[in-house]
Amino acid sequence: MTQKTAQPRVLIFDTTLRDGEQSPGATMTHDEKLEIAGLLDEMGVDIIEAGFPIASEGDFAAVSEIAKRSRNSTICGLARANFKDIDRCWEAVKHARSPRIHTFIGTSPLHRAIPNLDMDQMAERIHDTVTHARNLCDNVQWSPMDATRTEHDYLCRTVEIAIKAGATTINIPDTVGYTYPFESAKLIAMLLERVPGADKVIFATHCHNDLGMATANALAAVEAGARQIECTINGLGERAGNTALEEVVMAMRVRNDILPYQTGIDTSKIMNLSRRVSSVSGFAVQFNKAIVGKNAFLHESGIHQDGVLKNVQTFEIMRPEDIGLTATNIAMGKHSGRAALRSKLKELGFELADNQLNDVFVRFKALADRKKEVYDEDLIALVADEATSDDNDHLQVKRLRVVCGTEGPREAELTLGIGGVDFSTDATGDGPVDAAFNAVNMLYAHHATLQLYQVHAVTEGTDAQATVSVRLEEDGRIATGTSADTDTVVASVKAYVHALNRLIQRRMKSAPDSDVKTVSYKQ
Numbered sequence: 001m002t003q004k005t006a007q008p009r010v011l012i013f014d015t016t017l018r019d020g021e022q023s024p025g026a027t028m029t030h031d032e033k034l035e036i037a038g039l040l041d042e043m044g045v046d047i048i049e050a051g052f053p054i055a056s057e058g059d060f061a062a063v064s065e066i067a068k069r070s071r072n073s074t075i076c077g078l079a080r081a082n083f084k085d086i087d088r089c090w091e092a093v094k095h096a097r098s099p100r101i102h103t104f105i106g107t108s109p110l111h112r113a114i115p116n117l118d119m120d121q122m123a124e125r126i127h128d129t130v131t132h133a134r135n136l137c138d139n140v141q142w143s144p145m146d147a148t149r150t151e152h153d154y155l156c157r158t159v160e161i162a163i164k165a166g167a168t169t170i171n172i173p174d175t176v177g178y179t180y181p182f183e184s185a186k187l188i189a190m191l192l193e194r195v196p197g198a199d200k201v202i203f204a205t206h207c208h209n210d211l212g213m214a215t216a217n218a219l220a221a222v223e224a225g226a227r228q229i230e231c232t233i234n235g236l237g238e239r240a241g242n243t244a245l246e247e248v249v250m251a252m253r254v255r256n257d258i259l260p261y262q263t264g265i266d267t268s269k270i271m272n273l274s275r276r277v278s279s280v281s282g283f284a285v286q287f288n289k290a291i292v293g294k295n296a297f298l299h300e301s302g303i304h305q306d307g308v309l310k311n312v313q314t315f316e317i318m319r320p321e322d323i324g325l326t327a328t329n330i331a332m333g334k335h336s337g338r339a340a341l342r343s344k345l346k347e348l349g350f351e352l353a354d355n356q357l358n359d360v361f362v363r364f365k366a367l368a369d370r371k372k373e374v375y376d377e378d379l380i381a382l383v384a385d386e387a388t389s390d391d392n393d394h395l396q397v398k399r400l401r402v403v404c405g406t407e408g409p410r411e412a413e414l415t416l417g418i419g420g421v422d423f424s425t426d427a428t429g430d431g432p433v434d435a436a437f438n439a440v441n442m443l444y445a446h447h448a449t450l451q452l453y454q455v456h457a458v459t460e461g462t463d464a465q466a467t468v469s470v471r472l473e474e475d476g477r478i479a480t481g482t483s484a485d486t487d488t489v490v491a492s493v494k495a496y497v498h499a500l501n502r503l504i505q506r507r508m509k510s511a512p513d514s515d516v517k518t519v520s521y522k523q
């Protein structure tokens with residue numbers, strides 16, 4: 001009888017709420033962060049990096065609350081290499097069932113020049129700060145930022161110091177997405193071979209996607225002995241983003257023959273998380289994105305369709321159900337009742353309280369009156385949109401009428417509720433959206449600037465709903481608003497007003513803003 005040996009476990013460290021949220025415009029509200037953390041915990045993520053507690057009061061509050069609510073995952077916070085950052089981080093994560101402090105310093109020549117520390121001074125700083133962190137918490141992760149551009153001898157020296165000072169995980173970041181798979185593997189192998197005590201800690205890989213190699217680099221590091229992958233949902237993150245969680249997890253599952261590792265991830269929850277992160281961050285997932293893109297399981301060409309109908313494995317290496325994509329997309333219509341809606345939403349991963357379900361049901365009926373068939377994507381957009389408006393919002397879109405066409409002027413008539421009082425105006429513009437935004441600006445003067453305006457059709461057909469994302473910037477604060485409607489101009493104005501409401505909420509908070517990072521990486 002042959003006995004199957006257990007495969008080595010690769011820990012999944014999700015940093016959507018820290019590195020992902022650092023992406024300009026991807027800021028999330030407190031409640032959104034709690035929701036995403038809850039879903040990550042439920043999906044089986046081993047470690048959630050919940051934020052950078054010293055960065056702002058908002059980050060601190062979110063990390064503390066996520067720590068308090070954590071059930072299975074370890075909750076980690078980021079701290080620079082100084083006692084103040086580490087103490088603040090500990091104050092936030094200490095509430096978790098399993099807390100972790102993650103402290104880092106840039107070790108490459110370029111990064112050493114910023115705090116103006118020579119190699120010996122930096123080595124001493126690493127020793128002191130890791131020791132301090134370890135005195136507070138049993139679980140300490142240390143990262144030499146820009147490790148892939150750090151001299152090998154110095155990298156080995158610093159890693160050895162961190163291990164001796166008590167670090168339990170050593171993370172090797174490819175901070176600027178510079179490395180290549182072969183090099184990524186060699187670096188981990190070199191550290192495991194040369195650093196005394198390396199066999200006593202877990203090595204992690206943290207890759208950025210600047211050259212499109214983050215997934216390959218992370219998997220190569222695992223083959224060389226790394227046992228923790230740092231990643232984000234949808235690959236969200238600064239610049240070209242981080243390693244995408246869904247890609248590494250599914251690669252290890254689908255190619256388990258050559259990547260014989262296991263993770264604790266329930267892959268059937270991937271699609272729902274991808275949709276929620278896309279919706280709350282305002283970062284749409286590109287259609288041809290691996291695993292979670294809209295086209296990832298679509299077969300358009302005749303040859304492919306024919307093959308898939310005869311034997312699904314001809315053109316599919318994984319099943320849509322594996323990532324939680326329901327195999328059938330049966331449309332709902334105006335005759336569908338509340339129970340059918342509840343069960344459909346449950347299938348899509350949404351468990352709504354009765355009052356929320358009632359609100360969504362009213363909107364579903366209105367949509368079904370306008371649109372013959374309501375698809376899964378429509379319902380997902382509807383639920384996401386429901387979460388963007390609140391009766392207590394300072395600004396409320398009450399009425400909008402636009403005139404557009406080949407002959408100008410393009411005009412918008414708008415009634416906006418401002419602090420409970422209705423105000424109306426007319427405005428013109430270069431097009432209907434421009435005219436409507438001008439009307440908002442006439443009624444509610446502000447100096448936020450528009451950074452992004454994006455429209456996506458939720459489904460096919462001219463009656464499709466449009467989801468609109470609007471990103472605004474005001475005094476360094478960035479807020480993203482989203483909305484969905486079958487009328488693109490209505491969705492646009494609602495998304496604009498949603499972004500303004502989020503800026504207003506942050507402005508009104510006496511505490512520093514939740515997503516204005518008041519610190520830089522300068523140590």
Ligand code: KIV
Binds near residue numbers: 019145146173174208
């Ligand atoms: O990319 C990076 O180097 C980081 C560190 C803070 C770990 O995100």
Ligand code: ZN
Binds near residue numbers: 173
């Ligand atoms: Zn990073």
